Each structure stands twice: as structure tokens, then as C-alpha cells.
Amino acid sequence: MFPPLPNPSTTDMASRFSGKDLIRRSASNVPAPEKQLTEVAKLIDVSKCIGCKACQTACIEWNDTHPQVGDFTGAFENPPDLTPDMFTLMRYSEWDNPETNELEWLIRKDGCMHCADPGCLKACPAPGAIVQYSNGIVDFVHENCIGCGYCIKGCPFNIPRISKVDHTAYKCTLCSDRVAVGQGPACAKACPTQAIVFGTKDEMKGWAAKRVEDLKSRGFVNAGLYDPPGVGGTHVMYVLHHADKPEIYSGLPKDPKISPLVEAWKGVTKYAGLTVLGVAAGVGLLHHLIMGPNRVTEADEEHAEELTEGASHGRR
Amino acid sequence: MAADDLQPNERIHPGKPVIVDRYTVGARINHWITAASLVLLALSGLAMFHPSLFFLSRLFGGGQFTRFIHPWIGVVLFFSFLGLFLRFWKANLWRREDGTWLGRFRDVLTNHEDNVPEVGKYNAGQKLVFWSMSVLIVILISSGLLAWDQYFSQYTTIDQKRVAILVHSLAAVAIIGVWIVHFYSAIWVRGTIPAMTRGRVTGGWAWRHHRKWLRELVTKSGKGTGSSGSKPAE
Numbered sequence: 001m002f003p004p005l006p007n008p009s010t011t012d013m014a015s016r017f018s019g020k021d022l023i024r025r026s027a028s029n030v031p032a033p034e035k036q037l038t039e040v041a042k043l044i045d046v047s048k049c050i051g052c053k054a055c056q057t058a059c060i061e062w063n064d065t066h067p068q069v070g071d072f073t074g075a076f077e078n079p080p081d082l083t084p085d086m087f088t089l090m091r092y093s094e095w096d097n098p099e100t101n102e103l104e105w106l107i108r109k110d111g112c113m114h115c116a117d118p119g120c121l122k123a124c125p126a127p128g129a130i131v132q133y134s135n136g137i138v139d140f141v142h143e144n145c146i147g148c149g150y151c152i153k154g155c156p157f158n159i160p161r162i163s164k165v166d167h168t169a170y171k172c173t174l175c176s177d178r179v180a181v182g183q184g185p186a187c188a189k190a191c192p193t194q195a196i197v198f199g200t201k202d203e204m205k206g207w208a209a210k211r212v213e214d215l216k217s218r219g220f221v222n223a224g225l226y227d228p229p230g231v232g233g234t235h236v237m238y239v240l241h242h243a244d245k246p247e248i249y250s251g252l253p254k255d256p257k258i259s260p261l262v263e264a265w266k267g268v269t270k271y272a273g274l275t276v277l278g279v280a281a282g283v284g285l286l287h288h289l290i291m292g293p294n295r296v297t298e299a300d301e302e303h304a305e306e307l308t309e310g311a312s313h314g315r316r
Numbered sequence: 317m318a319a320d321d322l323q324p325n326e327r328i329h330p331g332k333p334v335i336v337d338r339y340t341v342g343a344r345i346n347h348w349i350t351a352a353s354l355v356l357l358a359l360s361g362l363a364m365f366h367p368s369l370f371f372l373s374r375l376f377g378g379g380q381f382t383r384f385i386h387p388w389i390g391v392v393l394f395f396s397f398l399g400l401f402l403r404f405w406k407a408n409l410w411r412r413e414d415g416t417w418l419g420r421f422r423d424v425l426t427n428h429e430d431n432v433p434e435v436g437k438y439n440a441g442q443k444l445v446f447w448s449m450s451v452l453i454v455i456l457i458s459s460g461l462l463a464w465d466q467y468f469s470q471y472t473t474i475d476q477k478r479v480a481i482l483v484h485s486l487a488a489v490a491i492i493g494v495w496i497v498h499f500y501s502a503i504w505v506r507g508t509i510p511a512m513t514r515g516r517v518t519g520g521w522a523w524r525h526h527r528k529w530l531r532e533l534v535t536k537s538g539k540g541t542g543s544s545g546s547k548p549a550e
């Protein structure tokens with residue numbers, strides 16, 4: 001078993017990371033931090049999950065959100081999707097394994113992946129509404145959020161949700177407030193089977209390697225770690241028994257990356273757009289400086305007077 | 317052919333200088349509502365467009381309100397422009413002389429307007445501005461509605477939203493570009509602004525820039541014989 005994180009002490013503790021540790025800040029530049037924090041990660045071992053939703057409950061509890069009591073729709077998912085009050089969601093799928101002819105019940109804990117290259121942050125237009133710490137945590141800062149929903153368009157995993165109450169975006173924080181004082185995420189703490197463990201990214205990779213090896217020895221030849229390189233790796237990783245087919249786990253993307261549409265929107269459109277407008281304004285100014293105004297002359301007025309008086313001078 | 321760019325309100329008041337009525341009060345109010353919405357949309361949109369312009373959101377009392385109000389101004393713009401469209405579309409239909417005018421655009425730019433054909437109420441440049449605005453506003457309202465997450469987020473997939481916002485930002489750049497052309501022409505060609513403020517221009521202005529329109533008005537009002545014109549009276 002993975003050594004659990006110690007319980008918190010009761011004495012006051014300085015935060016382990018702060019605004020000085022930002023490596024990215026939406027719609028702004030940040031100076032490179034003086035020190036690089038150790039990267040952290042949460043590892044979700046799908047093969048160990050029993051679908052009890054203790055993590056979901058712990059997440060609600062810790063973050064003090066108030067999801068509405070839903071309706072039973074014939075599925076185990078509850079609520080049916082992530083919401084501004086539900087940062088993590090157990091998704092259940094039944095998969096007919098064509099090789100063994102057996103039904104497999106696949107349960108995946110959905111939520112923010114804390115991408116190393118976060119599409120949400122790239123898309124966000126509001127300075128400082130999304131930040132990324134050098135330990136890998138991607139966090140939303142609500143007082144800076146304008147509620148535009150661009151993060152939803154930027155995210156390759158369909159994670160952020162906008163609250164209808166305060167019109168700001170919500171998602172899993174990786175319990176940044178707990179991690180800051182040496183604790184692990186609430187969901188990891190609550191998990192009864194250690195399907196969720198938390199530590200440094202290297203530790204988690206090492207732990208995952210052992211789990212993959214174990215799964216392979218049990219006949220899951222395609223077992224593997226999900227740490228998708230298309231988004232630079234993630235700080236929430238999965239151990240999957242069928243790592244060759246992540247889609248069967250309720251649509252986990254096989255090769256997630258920031259959509260080319262988002263790259264075009266946030267890249268060339270902005271630079272080309274501002275250039276075009278700048279040039280248009282500049283050309284106008286230049287034209288005026290060179291050609292001067294186009295003024296109506298006395299002669300023009302006289303012509304008009306003649307025309308309207310109907311005098312037939314035959315002049316043009 | 318009876319000129320379809322003539323409006324019943326357009327009258328010639330002989331005198332020194334001659335005064336020509338160009339726009340009714342209704343058309344002017346309609347225009348200025350449209351103009352104000354377009355400028356407010358450009359400012360609020362640009363705040364979200366690029367971080368270096370985010371400060372513009374302060375004009376609207378912060379990012380949250382900018383995000384909230386932008387689409388609503390868009391709705392105002394759409395209906396307001398629809399009004400302008402219904403008023404002006406006929407006079408903006410493409411005519412034979414427009415191609416020639418455009419072909420000699422260099423002469424227009426170098427203040428040699430004598431070398432270009434006489435044009436009616438609108439010249440080819442104005443018509444291009446009119447039609448591109450019309451098309452772009454339709455693109456902006458439709459892509460804007462698709463990106464309006466506060467009310468319509470559930471009707472589109474995320475990929476559709478991505479296309480919508482990309483199209484919206486490209487169309488926005490285009491329409492601001494068209495607006496720059498429109499705005500610049502209005503100040504470069506002196507005597508134009510009063511057309512939209514007081515509704516009237518001088519006869520000299522009309523003679524210089526829209527001679528065919530002036531001749532048609534003269535013919536219609538029967539005040540002149542039209543003998544100085546290049547086309548027969550009546």
C-alpha cells in the first residue's frame with residue numbers, strides 16, 4: 001500500500017506555494033519563478049476503484065459546494081454531468097470485452113486533469129482568472145473570472161462549468177488549499193481502496209509502473225499509465241487496464257490536445273487581426289497626411305446652383 | 317429608367333449655396349443607434365479579444381459586465397441595422413457605372429474625382445461598405461448567438477462553439493476594418509458628416525461626389541431643365 005499522507009498538525013503553517021510560484025497566468029505574462037516546486041500528481045487507479053463515490057462526497061464536503069439533489073435517471077452517474085458544484089464525477093460504463101466475451105464495468109473518476117499545457121488557460125481572456133503553479137496545479141481565481149466560458153472551449157477534456165449563480169467558472173482545484181499546507185486532496189484522503197493516491201509526479205509514475213506490472217501479470221496485457229503527451233502530460237493520471245483504448249472509459253480522449261480551432265483563434269487570429277486593424281488605421285492617417293481632405297470647391301457650389309436654377313449654359 | 321436611389325424626402329432647396337436634403341430624422345436616429353452599438357460592440361469585444369485590450373472592459377464597469385452586455389448590444393445592433401438595411405438596400409444595388417468607378421479608384425484616392433463616372437446616391441465604395449456590413453452582421457449575430465453561453469450553451473457542442481467563436485472573432489476583425497474605412501471616408505470627404513447630423517448636404521457636395529443623384533433630383537423636382545446634364549430630361 002502507498003504510505004498515506006500524515007494528518008495535519010494543529011499549528012499554523014506557512015503556505016508552501018503562492019503567487020510567486022506561478023509559471024502561467026491567463027492573459028498576462030509572469031516573471032519566471034525563482035524556484036521550481038516539485039511537481040505533484042494525483043494518480044487514479046481505475047482497476048482499484050469500487051465506484052463508492054466517497055471521493056465525490058469528500059470533494060463536496062471540502063469545497064463546501066451544494067449540488068442539488070438530482071433525479072434517478074437509470075444510471076449510476078449522479079449528477080449526470082459535472083456541474084459548477086460537482087468538480088469530480090464517477091462515470092460508469094459497461095463494456096463488452098470482445099476478447100473474453102465478458103462484460104466489464106469500467107468506472108472512471110472524471111475531473112480536471114491539471115494539464116501541463118492547459119487549454120483552458122490558453123483560451124482565457126481575463127488576466128489572472130486561471131493560473132498555473134510550478135508544481136503543476138491549474139487553478140481558477142474567481143474574482144478575476146468574467147464568466148465568458150472560453151475555458152470550456154479551450155479544454156480538451158470538457159471540464160470547466162460556469163455557475164449560473166455568480167457567473168464564474170468552476171472545476172477541481174486539486175485541493176490547492178490543502179496541498180499548500182502539506183495535505184493531499186480530499187478525494188484521495190477519502191478513498192477507501194487507495195484507488196486515488198497523491199504525491200510527487202515522479203512518485204506517482206513509479207507507483208503506477210508497479211500497478212501496471214501487477215495488472216499485466218493478471219492478464220491485462222494492455223494495462224498502462226494515462227499521462228497524455230499531447231497536453232504536455234497531466235498532473236492527474238490514470239492507471240487503465242485497457243490503456244490502448246481510453247475511449248471505453250466514458251469517452252476519455254485517446255490523444256487529447258488543444259483543438260487546432262482554439263490554437264487558430266488564440267494564435268494567428270489575434271496577431272493578424274490586430275495587425276490588419278493597425279494597418280487600416282495607419283493607411284487612413286497616411287492618406288490624409290499626403291492627400292489632405294477632399295474639399296468641395298466654390299466651383300462645385302456654382303455648378304450646383306446653375307443646375308438647380310435650370311440655367312442652360314451647357315457647361316459641365 | 318426612374319432612379320431607384322431617390323427617396324421622397326430628398327429635396328433641393330435652391331439658394332447660395334444650394335442645400336439638398338439627404339436623410340430623414342428617422343434615418344439619422346436609426347444610423348446613430350447602429351453606430352453607437354457598433355462602436356460599443358467593438359470596444360467590449362476587443363476587451364475580450366486580446367489581453368493588451370482588456371483594459372477596455374473598464375469602460376463597461378469590469379469584465380463581468382462587459383461579457384454580459386456585449387451580446388445584448390449585438391441584439392440592438394442587429395435590429396437597428398435591419399432598419400438601415402430596409403431603408404438603404406435599393407439605393408445600394410450595383411449599377412453599371414460602379415465597376416468603372418472602382419476601376420478608377422486611384423483617381424478617387426488622389427482627389428481626382430473628375431475622372432470617374434458620375435454616381436448616384438452612393439458610390440461603389442459606399443456600396444461595398446454597405447454590403448460587407450450586411451453580410452458581416454448576419455455572420456456576427458449567428459456566430460454570436462452560438463457563443464452566447466449564458467443562455468444558449470446547451471444547444472451546441474464544444475466543437476461547434478469553437479468554430480463559432482473563431483468565425484466571430486474573424487468577422488469582428490473584418491467589420492472593424494470596414495468600419496475604419498467607413499469612418500475615414502466620412503471625415504476625409506469634407507461636408508459628408510452634416511448629411512448624418514443635420515440631414516442635409518450642400519449642392520456643391522452633391523455635384524462633386526454624387527452628380528448623377530443631384531441631376532436626378534433636379535429632373536424629378538422639375539426645377540431644372542437638365543440641359544446641362546449628360547442625359548435627356550424626363
Ligand code: HEM
Nearest residue numbers: 357358361362364365383387390456457460463464485488
Ligand atoms: C451582432 C450580434 C453579436 C452578438 C450576439 C455577439 C455575441 C458575442 C459573444 C457571445 C461573444 C463571446 C463573449 C461573451 O460571452 O460576451 C462575443 C465576442 C466578441 N465579439 Fe461579439 N457579438 C455580436 C456582434 C459583434 C460585433 C458587431 C463586433 C465588432 C464590432 C463583435 C466583436 C466581438 C469580439 C472582438 C469578440 C471577442 C472574440 C474573441 O475573444 O476572440 N461582436 N460576441
Ligand code: SF4
Nearest residue numbers: 124145146148149151
Ligand atoms: S469563464 Fe473561464 S475563460 Fe472566461 S474568464 Fe472565467 S476562467 Fe477565464
Ligand code: SF4
Nearest residue numbers: 112113115119120155
Ligand atoms: S483538464 Fe481542462 S480545465 Fe483542467 S487543466 Fe486541462 S484544460 Fe484546464
Ligand code: SF4
Nearest residue numbers: 059088172174185187
Ligand atoms: S482534488 Fe479536491 S477539488 Fe479535485 S476532485 Fe479531489 S477533492 Fe475535489
